[in-house]
Amino acid sequence: MRSLPEIGFSVGHATREDTGVTVIYCGEHGAVASVDVRGGGPGTRETDLLEPHNTVERIHALVLAGGSAFGLAAADGVMRELAEAGVGFPVFGEDKPGPRVPIVPGAVIFDLLAGPQRPTAEDGAAALRSALSGHDASTGSVGAGVGACAGKVRGGVGIALIDVSPYTLAAVIVANPVGNVIDGETGRLFGAPEKTPVDVERFAAAQSLAEAHLNTTIGAVLTDAPITKAQAKRLALAGHDGIARAVRPAHSPLDGDAIFAASSSPAGTASDVDSEVLATLSAAAADAVEAAIVDAVVSASPGLGLEAYSSLLAC
Numbered sequence: 001m002r003s004l005p006e007i008g009f010s011v012g013h014a015t016r017e018d019t020g021v022t023v024i025y026c027g028e029h030g031a032v033a034s035v036d037v038r039g040g041g042p043g044t045r046e047t048d049l050l051e052p053h054n055t056v057e058r059i060h061a062l063v064l065a066g067g068s069a070f071g072l073a074a075a076d077g078v079m080r081e082l083a084e085a086g087v088g089f090p091v092f093g094e095d096k097p098g099p100r101v102p103i104v105p106g107a108v109i110f111d112l113l114a115g116p117q118r119p120t121a122e123d124g125a126a127a128l129r130s131a132l133s134g135h136d137a138s139t140g141s142v143g144a145g146v147g148a149c150a151g152k153v154r155g156g157v158g159i160a161l162i163d164v165s166p167y168t169l170a171a172v173i174v175a176n177p178v179g180n181v182i183d184g185e186t187g188r189l190f191g192a193p194e195k196t197p198v199d200v201e202r203f204a205a206a207q208s209l210a211e212a213h214l215n216t217t218i219g220a221v222l223t224d225a226p227i228t229k230a231q232a233k234r235l236a237l238a239g240h241d242g243i244a245r246a247v248r249p250a251h252s253p254l255d256g257d258a259i260f261a262a263s264s265s266p267a268g269t270a271s272d273v274d275s276e277v278l279a280t281l282s283a284a285a286a287d288a289v290e291a292a293i294v295d296a297v298v299s300a301s302p303g304l305g306l307e308a309y310s311s312l313l314a315c
Contacts, residue, residue: 002161002163002168003137003161004137004159004161004170004172004222005134006168007168007170007222007223007224007264008026008027008031008222008224008264009024009025009026009027009031009170009222009262009264010024010025010131010132010134010137011023011024011025011131011137011159011172012025012127012128012129012130012131012132012133012137012143013127013130013138013142013143013144013157014074014119014123014124014126014127014130014143015142015143015146016117016119016123016146017115017117017146018111018114018115018116018117018146018147018304019065019066019067019071019111019114019115019117019118019119019144019146019147020065020066020119020123020127020142020143020144020145020146020147021063021064021065021066021071021074021119021123021124021126021127021143021144022063022064022065022127022142022143022144022145022157022172022174023061023062023063023064023078023124023127023128023130023131024061024062024064024131024172024220024222024262025060025061025128025131025132026058026059026060026061026062026262026264027060027264028060028087029058029266030058030059030060030089030103031058031059031060031222031262031263031264031265032057032058032227032228032229032232032262032263032265033050033057033058033059033062033105033229033232033260033261033262033263034050034051034052034229034230034232034233034235034236034260034261035047035050035105035233035236035258035259035260035261036233036236036237036239036240036258036259036261037256037257037258038240038243038251038255038257038258038259039216039217039251039252039254039255039256039257039258040251040252040253040254040255040256041110041216041253041254041255041256042107042216042256042257042258043068043069043071043072043107043108043109043110043216043256044105044106044107044108044256044258045063045072045075045104045105045106045107046059046075046103046104046105046106047105047107047258049103049105050105050229050233050260051233052228052229052230052233056089056103057229058089058103059103059104059105059262060082060087060088060089060102060103060104061078061082061102061104061128061131062104062105062106062220062260062262063075063078063104063105063106063107063124063127064106064107064108064109064143064144064157064172064174064218064219064220065106065107065108065109065119065123065124065144066108066109066111066114066119066144066146066147066148067108067111067112067117067118067119068108068109068110068111068112069108070108070118070119071108071109071118071119071144072106072108073118073119073120073121073124074106074119074120074121074123074124074127075104075105075106075124076121076124077120077121077122077123077124077125077126077128078102078104078124078125078127078128079102079104080121080125081125081128081129082102082104082128083100083101083102086100087100087102088100088101088102088103089101089102089103105260107216107218107256107258107260108144108216108218108256109144109147109148109174109176109215109216109217109218109256110176110215110216110256111146111147111148111176113147114146114147114304115147115304127143137159138157139156139157139158139159139295139296139299140156140157140296140299140300140301141154141156141299141300141301141303141308142156142157143157143174144157144174144218145157145158145174145175145176145296145300146304147176147304148174148175148176148215148296148300149176149215149306150175150176150177150180150181150247150293150296150297150300151177151178151179151180151181151182151207152180152206152207152306153181153182153203153206153297153300153306153307153308153309153312154297154300154301154302154303154304154306154307154308154309155174155175155176155177155181155296155297155300156174156175156296156297156299156300157172157173157174157175157296157299158171158172158173158175158291158292158293158294158295158296158297158299159171159172159173159292159295160287160288160289160290160291160292160294160295161288162284162287162288162291164223164225164280164281164284167223167224167225167281168223168224169221169222169223169225169235169281169284169285169288170221170222170223170288171219171220171221171222171239171242171285171288171289171291171292172219172220172222172292173217173218173219173220173289173292173293173296174216174217174218174219174296175217175246175247175292175293175296175297176215176216176217176218177215177216177217177243177247177250177255177257178215178249178252178254178255179247179248179249179250179252179255180247180248181246181247181293181294181297182198182203182297182309184200184203184204184207185200186200187199187200187203187312187314189246189294189297189298189309190245190246190247190248191242191245191246191247191290191291191293191294192291192294192298195294195298196313196314197313197314198309198312198313198314199312199313199314202307202312203307203312206306206307206312215254215255216255216256216257216258217243217247217250217255217257217293218256218257218258218259219239219259219260219289219292220259220260220261220262221235221236221238221239221259221260221261221262221285221288221289222261222262222263222264223235223261223262223263223264223281224263224264224265225263225265225273225277225281226263226265226271226273227263227265227271227273227278227281228271228273231271231273231278232261232262232263233261234261234278234282235261235281235282235285236259236260236261236285237282238282238283238285238286239259239261239285239286239288239289240257240259240286240289241285241286241289241290242285242286242287242288242289242290242291242292242293243257243259243289243290243293245286245290246289246290246293246294247293259289261285297309298310
């Protein structure tokens with residue numbers, strides 16, 4: 001199985017005590033991208049630009065942040081760092097001198113009850129530098145997942161990769177849903193019932209003690225398949241099926257669920273993904289998002305007044 005850098009992407013985090021930022025760097029030449037926003041309370045940046053009928057096709061980084069709307073400021077730091085490195089959309093064309101504007105969409109989760117900190121532009125810049133170092137694709141209670149909760153247990157950042165030969169498809173998700181990821185009757189994860197169940201009584205106690213939060217699941221489906229912007233939209237749409245499998249209920253009026261999709265296929269590469277391959281990639285997108293949510297929850301550690309999956313396991 002190839003890694004994220006091997007398919008053209010890298011992930012970095014800026015982790016604070018009760019919030020943070022996760023950045024997905026898409027390479028100097030960017031990635032073809034689109035997005036689908038499904039939740040009723042989204043907090044997003046540059047999503048209209050990613051609709052298939054709009055002009056700019058390639059993005060240079062994605063920002064996933066805590067801090068609710070305050071966290072959108074993290075993208076400013078990412079833009080600054082990329083601009084200083086000469087990375088961005090060439091306003092007057094690739095072969096002509098002129099300004100370059102980094103295209104940096106983003107989305108945020110609500111974690112304001114976790115503590116007083118808010119992500120800043122400096123946090124965004126730090127997360128990008130971490131991504132560029134290639135050493136911080138960790139998961140769990142890191143980056144944008146620090147203040148995340150899944151239902152009323154600890155959420156976090158999750159990553160999953162799936163082989164769709166000859167391509168690879170990955171998902172990077174910040175799991176912070178209003179709905180539960182654990183079945184209260186069986187103690188099993190909805191997205192991975194084969195994993196060890198939690199103790200039902202301890203889970204019920206944790207549910208009764210934890211505060212109800214406003215929440216959101218955000219993230220991206222990433223691939224090296226040479227897809228078009230419209231096909232990226234299809235993968236983003238399919239990715240939401242993974243949320244619906246792993247979270248119950250999903251896409252509530254209080255969620256701000258948003259899934260981006262991006263391809264690292266080089267500029268100028270003609271799409272050779274036919275409808276059959278696109279269907280396979282779409283199925284993998286749902287599987288990867290589901291698996292990434294499970295990874296986020298399983299990797300999370302208890303803290304900020306919340307129990308975690310690992311601390312509720314039956315002895």
